Amino acid sequence: MDIDWGWIGDHTDTLTDHALVHLRLALLPVLFGLLISLPLGILCRRWGWLYPPLLTASNVFYAIPSLALFMIFIQYTGLEAATVMIPLTLYSLSVLIPNVVDGLASVSEPVRQAATAMGFGTLRRLLRVELPIAVPIVIAGVRVAAVSSISLVAVGQLIGQGGLGYDIIRGYQLQFQTQIIAASVLIVALALVTDAILVTVQRLLTPWARARGRAS
Amino acid sequence: MNDLWNQIDLSWTWLTASSQWHGEDGIPHRLLQHLYYSGVALLFAALIGLALGLLVGHTGRGGFLAISVANIARAIPTFGLVLFIVVIEYSITPVLIALVALAVPPILVNTFEGLRGVDPDAKDAARGVGMSEWEVLWRAEVPMALPLILLGLRTSAIQVVATATIAAYPGFGGLGRYIIDGLARNDYQLVVGGTVLVVLLAVLVQLIFAALRRLVVSPGLLGSARSS
Numbered sequence: 237m238d239i240d241w242g243w244i245g246d247h248t249d250t251l252t253d254h255a256l257v258h259l260r261l262a263l264l265p266v267l268f269g270l271l272i273s274l275p276l277g278i279l280c281r282r283w284g285w286l287y288p289p290l291l292t293a294s295n296v297f298y299a300i301p302s303l304a305l306f307m308i309f310i311q312y313t314g315l316e317a318a319t320v321m322i323p324l325t326l327y328s329l330s331v332l333i334p335n336v337v338d339g340l341a342s343v344s345e346p347v348r349q350a351a352t353a354m355g356f357g358t359l360r361r362l363l364r365v366e367l368p369i370a371v372p373i374v375i376a377g378v379r380v381a382a383v384s385s386i387s388l389v390a391v392g393q394l395i396g397q398g399g400l401g402y403d404i405i406r407g408y409q410l411q412f413q414t415q416i417i418a419a420s421v422l423i424v425a426l427a428l429v430t431d432a433i434l435v436t437v438q439r440l441l442t443p444w445a446r447a448r449g450r451a452s
Numbered sequence: 453m454n455d456l457w458n459q460i461d462l463s464w465t466w467l468t469a470s471s472q473w474h475g476e477d478g479i480p481h482r483l484l485q486h487l488y489y490s491g492v493a494l495l496f497a498a499l500i501g502l503a504l505g506l507l508v509g510h511t512g513r514g515g516f517l518a519i520s521v522a523n524i525a526r527a528i529p530t531f532g533l534v535l536f537i538v539v540i541e542y543s544i545t546p547v548l549i550a551l552v553a554l555a556v557p558p559i560l561v562n563t564f565e566g567l568r569g570v571d572p573d574a575k576d577a578a579r580g581v582g583m584s585e586w587e588v589l590w591r592a593e594v595p596m597a598l599p600l601i602l603l604g605l606r607t608s609a610i611q612v613v614a615t616a617t618i619a620a621y622p623g624f625g626g627l628g629r630y631i632i633d634g635l636a637r638n639d640y641q642l643v644v645g646g647t648v649l650v651v652l653l654a655v656l657v658q659l660i661f662a663a664l665r666r667l668v669v670s671p672g673l674l675g676s677a678r679s680s
Contacts, residue, residue: 299610299654301617304631304647311640383527390529391618401531408535408622416539420532427527 277336335377505563562604
């Protein structure tokens with residue numbers, strides 16, 4: 237394969253712009269997805285009957301090809317960023333809801349009882365004890381959702397929403413390998429950096445895990 | 453809601469038109485192509501993912517590396533990969549390679565996590581009754597890890613079925629043809645019709661895996677494993 241390094245040098249600015257648009261299109265949906273999944277997951281823990289239908293619904297959405305989902309949303313939202321972001325938000329739910337539920341389920345009963353015995357009310361126990369303990373499992377889900385979302389946004393270019401997908405399609409139309417490779421490699425790089433940041437966030441949010449690691 | 457009914461009506465008219473059921477552009481032909489792409493990709497992905505997952509999970513070595521590689525593979529944009537390798541060599545093989553790359557990570561990660569989650573006492577017990585390492589793997593670890601392994605296979609299968617639609621963009625067949633052609637011609641009915649077919653196929657995959665789970669997972673494990 238021939239890589240035209242000169243072309244990459246000449247297009248650093250546009251590639252950077254596309255990468256930033258790409259990141260926004262990919263990560264805002266994961267953020268929205270998390271904001272939706274947290275309350276839904278908490279509700280699922282409280283009312284168990286809610287979980288199976290919710291899981292089935294999000295799995296069905298997951299089965300719809302992204303391209304088709306973008307097309308369906310065009311009818312309602314037009315050629316807008318929302319047309320790409322709403323489907324990606326729905327996709328992220330199928331990973332995030334189970335992880336929030338599993339994360340909350342991983343809080344052991346003695347811990348819960350201890351918190352209650354210390355006089356924590358339901359809300360305070362949730363915020364101060366249960367959610368922090370659930371952090372590693374929730375973040376594991378966020379990592380998968382973020383990485384897949386960054387990879388999926390490329391398809392959004394088929395409905396003209398920019399990002400690095402533009403370079404992939406343009407490179408294909410011109411049979412210009414460099415542009416496809418540059419865009420694909422940048423997408424992988426964005427995913428890796430995002431993943432590393434999420435791991436760091438997890439470490440910062442769970443200082444006790446590090447303390448335990450040192451002790452043992 | 454009117455819009456929604458219109459859409460359902462449109463796709464129903466499209467699906468039941470007799471012209472849809474014959475020839476090269478007909479649903480049966482496209483469906484077979486789609487099943488062929490997805491089936492071949494899933495088969496290779498399962499061979500790679502299961503072999504690596506079982507090896508790493510059983511020996512307990514290289515777990516971190518395997519999971520990291522699988523996660524990086526998840527980041528590779530399938531769309532870019534498809535178009536890139538199609539530019540180099542125009543045939544269906546590159547599309548299949550991209551689909552395999554998409555499908556391996558969930559199978560590998562779930563197989564590994566499944567084996568790692570097996571109670572060490574149970575493994576010791578299996579060794580204690582005189583099983584060889586091979587028997588420990590097949591008769592103790594795999595049966596116990598089966599719910600998670602199946603979950604990984606299901607996730608991959610659904611992703612592959614949904615993503616095989618991309619094959620139509622560089623000009624191959626399958627159900628994605630309807631979606632891409634519909635997009636090019638501004639024929640909304642075609643897009644929705646194609647989408648409905650892919651979704652039905654994916655739902656079918658879900659049902660097959662639900663049935664498989666009932667058939668092959670030991671009843672003693674069904675209660676404890678994650679219910680999805």
